[in-house]
Amino acid sequence: MVVAAALALPTFSLPALAAGKTITAVMHSDLRVIDPGLTTAYITRDHGYMVYDTLLAMDSEFKVQPQMASVKISDDKLVYTFTLRDGLKWHDGKPVTAEDCVASLQRWGKADGMGQKLMDFTKSIEAPDAKTIVLTLKEPYGLVLDSIAKPSSLVPFMMPKRLAETPSGKAIAEQIGSGPFKFVQAEFQPGVKAVYEKNTDYVPRSEPASWAAGGKVVKVDRVEWITMPDAQTAVNALQSGDIDFLENPSFDILPVLAKDKDLNLEILNKLGYQTLGRMNFLLPPFDNLKVRRAAFLAMSQKPVLDALVGDPTYYKTCGSLFACGTPFGNEAGGDSLVKGSGMADAKKALAESGYDGTPVVIMAPTDVITLKAQPIVAAQLLREAGFKVEVQATDWQTVVTRRASQKPVKEGGWNMFFTNWVGADILNPISNVSISGRGTKGGWFGWFDDPKMEELRDKFSRSTSLEEQKVIAAEVQARAYDQVAYLPLGEYRIPSAWRKSLTGVLPGAATPVFWNIDKKE
Secondary structure, X not given: OHHHHHHHOOHHHHHHHHOOOEEEEEOOOOOOOOOOOOOOOHHHHHHHHHHOOOOEEEOOOOOEEEOOEEEEEOOOOOEXXXXXXXXXXXXXXXXXXXXXXXXXXXXXXXXXXXXXXXXXXXXXXXXXXXXXXXXXXXXXXXXXXXXXXXXXXXXXXXXXXXXXXXXXXXXXXOOOOOOOEEEOHHHOEOOOEEEEEEOOOOOOOOOOOEOOEOOOOOOOOEEEEEOOOOHHHHHHHHHHOOOOEEOOOOHHHHHHHHOOOOEEEEOOEOOOEEEEEEEOOOOOOOOOHXXXXXXXXXXXXXXXXXXXXXXXXXXXXXXXXXXXXXOOOOOOOOHHHHHOOOHHHHHHHHHOOOOOOOOEEEEEEOOOHHHOHHHHHHHHHHHHHOOOEEEEEEOHXXXXXXXXXXXXXXXXXXXXXXXXXXXXXXXXXXXXHHHOOEOOOOOOXXXXXXXXXXXXXXXXXXXXXXXXXXXXXXXXXXXXXXXXXXXXXXXXOOOEEEEOOEEOOOOEOOOOOOOOOXXXX
């Protein structure tokens, strides 16, 4: 009878019986891609924060703080000298060296939009000794520290040199970081389960934890991420105690969770999200600017947000490409999106565009609560404007993989997908990679190619005055809207839910973190 009872337990609860304190969490998506340098997918970023660490980090006051290293800046603003703190070890026991960090920065600088811009201004990155990294600029650049401390995708995580030298576009062979948790490769089931164990060699900073900065003190022995695609199943598991943490409950169930005396319900990401549509600029029909403008005019934020969120308490229309309410937030150019007033003009523009009826293939993930509604509503609006649309149902991790393809649609390519940016990713023209004009030479999926946009972004990078930067950011937004770099579809916030047996859950700039959390047995 005892054996039978044990076999009847849910499989995800068994390790907890033998592993001390275990937090079991259902995240916003399943995890398959585990190289944090390969994709901007947030679940991969979240995995990165478990395993890896950063030279600098941003705190809750938007201030850059030392993390793995301190930094000194020369008087002429051209030389940045980073000094690694004591006690840093990789998960294989070897010491973290400056050469490792140089290689990591170089890898990140090839893949990340903000990193690419930093490297455009960089003369050299060198390691004169085992603890010192020297970054020398060609000319002063005001976003060096903000770039290296960026809290979200792609995060400049540090890794051993042998891994950081993996060719661009190829996944690293091992998950070896220096962060507060170790990845348990033997228990990883892609798309099903990911397991992390406390890194007992990790030496936290002495400062209090604040967003990605400060002391990352791990108070549990193990964290397990379990995939539950069905929202109701995840809620039932949280209420019954089979799981401890649910990152994104469905909006319609929030009133029920709010009344559960055993649960906490709180918005951890105070900046919220911008939801957006992205076109493929390489393939018809969106290689035609006139067709893109017709699609832009057809979009309306409120129907998308009503379908995605429902309760206006948690969403707002916003015509800005940069997070509303932040220094560069500016709604100029977004009137038709906010008011939903562009459909008649969309029909006229499409009729005059030369559109030949090429179907718009939209990738539509069905397994992520915050990504289900956008493709369906957008498809309806596009059809109303006169587009032929093919919605292809899939899962999010397939979208994450497929969106990297530049092949024709018949060979696995695509025309449109939808995603979300956390507010921290869209604070300015450099961090918002959706407006990068680098095209196939390092641009974000969809490959918007616009040299004029890059000139404006360089101009922003060189500016040292906030007022001047605001003017340039407005020029950037006007250009992005003119060329239809992407479709901003409004902003929303979503609470996370966790059992009251967990204490010390921290708010974050972009990601839920599992350090500082304790669990009552």
